[in-house]
Amino acid sequence: MATEQGVSRRMRAPTMADVATVAGVSPQTVSRVLRGHPNVSEVTRLQVEEAVERTGYRRTGLARALVTGRSMTLGVLTHESDQYAPAAIMLGVNRAARERGYFVSAAGTTSVSPAAITDGVEHLRDQGVDGLIVAVPIWDELALGRVTNGLPTAVIDGSSSAEDDVVALDQEQSGRLATEHLLELGHDTVWHLAGPSSWRDASGRTTGWEAALRDAGRSVPPVLHGDWTAESGYRNGLIVARMPDATAVFTSSDEMAFGLLRALAEQGRRVPEDVSVVSMDDIPLAQYAHPPLTTIRQPFEQMGRIAVEHVLAAIDDPNVERTRVTVSPELVVRSSTARRTS
Known part of the structure; x- marks a missing residue:
């Protein structure tokens, strides 16, 4: 039985209580150190940090959110399809978010109706995302403004409220x-x-x-x-x-x-x-x-990246000016066009 319990402890993820045991302090003290509380001695802080390293303890997203006030997650609403564009936009979003230490939570909608957009955005808001990217060709800017109110948002190729950034191709x-x-x-x-x-x-x-x-x-x-x-x-x-x-x-x-x-x-x-x-x-x-x-x-990938940068700027500074970025299209000439001969 003791052996089984030992194996179980080794297999499960280390907890804050494990860190406290190794450091010889209370779990409350560990929490204060991880939150950067000022009323902790330098010796205690070093003991806890060493215990974190020894146990391999990692804070969960929820724990990090409690400390920083942020979930470090961006929500992305796309139109569900098997076409290339949504996947390419998501690639740009994922890469840019990862480079900045953010996770991405995605939701899809099969309709561009205001009701469907509202449902998708509310689903992401319920997950506690710090900001939102809407990659759906929205027409109703008033409906979007109501549902994204107070949440840093960038819209790709769609209408937006006065509080949202827009990244659009001309x-x-x-x-x-x-x-x-x-x-x-x-x-x-x-x-x-x-x-x-x-x-x-x-x-x-x-x-x-x-x-x-x-x-x-x-x-x-x-x-x-x-x-x-x-x-x-x-x-x-x-x-x-x-x-x-x-x-x-x-x-x-x-x-x-x-x-x-x-x-x-x-x-x-x-x-x-x-x-x-x-x-x-x-x-x-x-x-x-x-x-x-x-x-x-x-x-597409560039537009996803730009949207991430604008949302993160609004997260860092809620008073940052909202902007519209218009990306210029490029004609790529290949063999499907030719001068008319008759």
Whole structure:
């Protein structure tokens, strides 16, 4: 029995009581030392610190929170999907948080409705996070302001309250870049396969596309809509393939462009000889499409990092000025676009 008890003690994580026993002081004294209490002698402090090292005792997140008033955890709300963008943003968030000694607690939502956003944020607040990053394309800034009130928050590509920072790609400029590139190649107009109209970033790209066409005095074709999936790109690609006058398409995501390329190929429309295609995101697979995609690059990981830095700045100084960081898009030219020859 004694042996079993000894094994049990060795297997369990050391506690504050173990530290107190080794140091020859009370658990209350250990607590005061770990909290940096001033009424502890230097000798006692050294004894406790040595005991901490000998036992391997580590404070839990809860214990640390009681001492510092912080959980050292950031909450992240993302849109649940199997697409590349949320994962890339999370990569940037995780790396930046880890470098600053923070943990990340993530929650997902399958809807961009105010009710779904509220539920996700409240779930993270219940976990005691120190700050929040919302990577969902929010429209209702008033609803967000009510639920994030008092919690340092950065929003990626969405609306925000006056108390939140925003990290955003210039979506209208992205639409313009894609459209102007195709017009410069001699195409009379540009068709657009947009993302869901309920998404703020999709709407911004559509606005930029339409503005570029109107500024150039070109006709504006009806907008086609997808849901970010390759399947929706394929379905719309079958429509584009039946229109011989459609020689250029701006697709609102690389993944939809993959489906579009397949549909055009199946219908005998060559890319870029018959149809030039510009997409959006520049995910790693874009350069391996057939042909490699000309696309507008979004620096997802960088945006996640910037959001973390802004939230941590607000945690450290609640009076820091709230800012909006607009990241410029970049046109990456590959083989899916070419000058119109007929």
